[in-house]
Amino acid sequence: MPEAFKILVVDDEPDLEPLVLQRMRRRIRSGQYSFVFAQNGVEALDRLREEENIDMVISDINMPQMDGLTLLEQIPKVDPNVRSIIISAYGDMKNIRTAMNRGAFDFVTKPLDFDDLQITIDRTLAHLVEWREALSSRDRLVSLENELNVASKIQQSILPTQFPYGNDFSVFASMEPAKEVGGDFYDVINLGRGRIGLAIADVSDKGVPAALFMMSSRTLLKGSAIGNYEPGDVLKEVNDLLCEGNDAMMFVTLLYAIYDTNTGTLTYANGGHTAPYVRRADGSVIPLAFTGGVAMGVMEDLEYSQDSFQVAPGDTVFFYSDGVSEAMNENGEEFGVERMAEVLANTPAGSPEEVNNVMFESVRAFAGETPQSDDITCLTLCRS
């Protein structure tokens, strides 16, 4: 059973205490109310400070030492969540108005009608319960927002910011997160013997579940990548692991490639992600061949076919998430792959960081004031 509501009654007439206890005895016995008493405002404030959990105050107006109207002003300083009812003389509108202006929730008039008082108390307490629920929802909302901020920071913190480079190649990746935590990620994994794993991924939906799914996808990918030299095998293994217990049907689109720095060969498999684009040394831009894999986490025992591409000196390979192509402007138009290809065509090969910066800049300029609704991720490999 919930604890009784504690009500402080303030009146200088000593008769009131036994009367209240007698008339409210049912509510007291059933554990709904409990009462404490004070003779004037000063005593009332002392009670409020001593007893921590007083829910409401019922106060007379005319009392020695500190009257009821002054008390009303003082109560919020002790506890802003206490609700007050004032007892006034019948028809004393002036004092009633003053009391209401000073934050009284309601009033009852003398001579006291105890049925009316009980109704007024119940209504005040019902309001108090709702008020507390609203407060706790607000607190929960604040803590949820904090949680989302934490998720967003974790998401950012697991993305590498140092990238491998060699005599004839360099890699750069970056993500611009949307306001609401999403599920894009990239990874650049040193596989040894001159091989580098390159991954770009996008988890369905947004929020904390997406962030958690992204974390496990990223960890599983890394684990699998280190033990496997075929991107198709890596995706198959990660897919099967992600499918376990995924009743929510979250999924991740994931493109994984291995770049062999000795030969310039890029071998890749695709789990439902947009295919990377290549800018050739002559400025032409083509997408990598579509290998047609299913997005990961929804169906077990799938095979992921792979393809390879010979990266020539002067080529740029650009991996991206749909946050780039689906960025919207004020007219509701998408940035689109055509604009993206144009930006690539106009960006000279050489520095992958420069390619990413130019792309982010172009998307931002296109979107204008339109808020970014999705994570934007770019991963670029340049061979010189």
Next chain:
Amino acid sequence: MNVESHREGTNLVLKAEGRVDGTNATEFQDAMKSEIVDSDRAVILDLENLTYISSAGLRVVLLIAKDLQRQGAKMAACTLSEPVKEVFVISGFDKIIPIHDSQDAAIGSIS
């Protein structure tokens, strides 16, 4: 976003319209679910007037497909608009939910 339904014999046809994204995916799910009954064995998603679907919306379609699979029912999609078709093909979900050019073809494939 809006979902209308009608029955063609023993087949349930769900016609989705508008845009589905993270903001109305739950609503989309409820709208489809409320039309499906336990005895349904074939459900056709007519997506002719669906102009956009985000990954959150795709997840809902997969959830419905999984529910249907549990009750021994099949699902197919038909008459997808270009952008929606592209999303299905790139994500590979056309391998899980087959897509067809006409409602009749979709009905013929699963009923």
